Amino acid sequence: MVAVGLPERTVTRRPPARRGRRAAGRVLPLVPAFGLLALFFVGPILWCVYASFTDISLTGAGASSPHLVGLRNYRQMFSDPAFAKSLWLTVVFVIGSAVIGQNVGGLALALLMNGRHRIVRAVVGGIVVGAWVLPELVAGFMWYAFLSDHGTFNAILRAVGLHGGSWLYSSPLAAVTIANVWRGTAFSMLVYSAALSNVPDELLEAASVDGASGWARLRHVTLPLIRRAMLTNLMTITLQTLAVFTLIFVMTGGGPGTKSQTLPIFMYQEAFKFYHLGYGAALAIVLLAVGAVFSLVYLRAMRKEV
């Protein structure tokens, strides 16, 4: 809509007919793109909203003739303790692995690498990005192998005389959180590295001439200047982390019990193991809403900044 509105303002003084033709000329090339977006993006979301109000299923009577059931799926969801637990786990997982882990870790890495020797940057960057380019499935299996009972981590602990543990069993949420931090930090690092290279050295020098400590320079000069990058980064990694499925599915399957069953895993179980597509769609809508809430919080927090 923005793209369509802008040119119109610049041509207000032209005669109406010509203006119309001109606008049509600008809009026309966009039509295929809008069409595709509507078909493959808006359409499915609308269908998902519709499905969440039906009893549509993969098999059984609901497969051939789904009925509108009003708010039944949502009522069922909000009275289901498994859903409440799953929502809570999702929020903890997002805050732990995205907002804190990936975001802070990525910023720290970017700051540490800023201004270092080219070779150091290449080596460290290469290793960190290596974790990121691995397919999620491979990363999941690696972490499963690393943390399992006879895995590398326990072998290392035993070698230095410590007791190993069943990490995936005793602390599944921590395990998947760490794995997600390991995998996703590279993205934040890349975003912040790019942002930091745009911070003018003169400002930092001036601040340090004025006697600002390293921390004060970071707090009052660097961070305000990279605010936009931070906002983009937080939104992106939050939405990505909200939807993490493969990593958790491979490492713990949502278990033991439901101790690491975040919303995507819960949704998978309801939609594809129990065949309640309608209920799964309702969960998807709630997942969308959770993402929207996080985004709003970020937008507000960033607007107030400095």
Add this chain to the structure above:
Amino acid sequence: MRRKSALVMTAVMVAATASACGGGSSDSKTIKVAYQKFGNFIGADELFKKIKPVFEQQNPGLKLKLIPIEADENSYYTKLNLMRRSPKTAPDVAYEDTFFVNSDAEARFLRPLDDDLKSWPDWSQFVDAAKAAGQAADGHTYGIPMGTDTRGLWYNKQIFAKAGLPQNWQPKTWNDVLAAARQIKSKVPGVIPLNVYAGKGVGEASSMQGFEMLLYGTGDKLYDDQTKKWVAPSRGMGAAFDFLKTVYSSGLGPTQQQALDPHWSDNVAGQELPKGKLAIALDGSWLPQAWIPGGANAWPQWSSVLGTAAMPTQNGQAPGKVSLSGGWLLSVGARTKNPSAAWKLVQLAMNKENSLFFYVKATQVSVRKDVVADPKYLEGNPTQRFWTDLVSVTQYRPAYNVYPQISNQLQAASEAVVTGQSSPRSAMNDFAGQVKQIAGPDKVEARS
């Protein structure tokens, strides 16, 4: 993103297929067959590749189009039923889990085959239990069984020798099984005496190879076909939970961490049994699929190291042994444009020769009497006779669409028992409450 995008994809596919509904470009000259092809499982693909030229030669003017779906069972089923929602994409013939016959018949995805079967001489060769597996609650038959699997005990003869147990072990009661496990525990430290699946980690294996193999040996069942009700709680159910508690709380089974690992069933077949770290495994007939040359964990010595024994009933009550079965059917789609050609394809694919071909390729247990008598069926797998004989006592799971949810609750209940979070009795009562919620209070009965 994965799952959300999967849902979105679902939506896209449904939207796309729905918009194509009017077209109906599917013609009656092309017969489409959809089946699963995944990992080690390429038997169906080989079968249909083999019969494609034969079918096209026997039926001039017809084309056979193969649609192999490369996906695990859950995803295969999702894809198949999405295809079935539109006449344009619905396959004429499909590889269908026996388990979904009722709900897919209810969804009107399947075509009843009763009239066709009357004039098919081969039908008399199929064993009754398998015939029943293709029959829905409405009394119609919706598919021809492509073979089955059975369940029982695998045991390591080398460990048995060390523990002073017989090489030809045939337990008669649950206590015989526990006694052997105890003897192994005391004489051969360092091995897991007995594995019985439990908990949510291994999913359906926990319900079917684990809990139900116990429950169906007590005289009680999960579902009563006469009263058409789910049965919970029951005396047998309590006994089955008690058995699990005994195994896991007295160190006769794997550790909780092992049992609840989502990869535990792969580890059992791939590592614990081949490496001699597990003495007795309550498991399935298909395990050698991983051990044969070319399998995921080739282990040529498996047939000399491992023995097989039927899982006994609780106190040795008749018929003395218990087995559960799953299996697949060839079904004709309700929306096919050419039912007679689709039926011809099913007949061809499931005749004696092709059934045998499929059983061997897919490590299936035969459900055709004439194939069992064929020496080619038994060669190559010394345990095939044993697993095939279990067909005479085997039972199928209650094939209703609430079963997956009930099974999930069963897994949660068994997990509570083996981790000690609940006593067997309270786990059973919790489970019964969940079943009432899922199936409806009037669809559940208690039995003591």
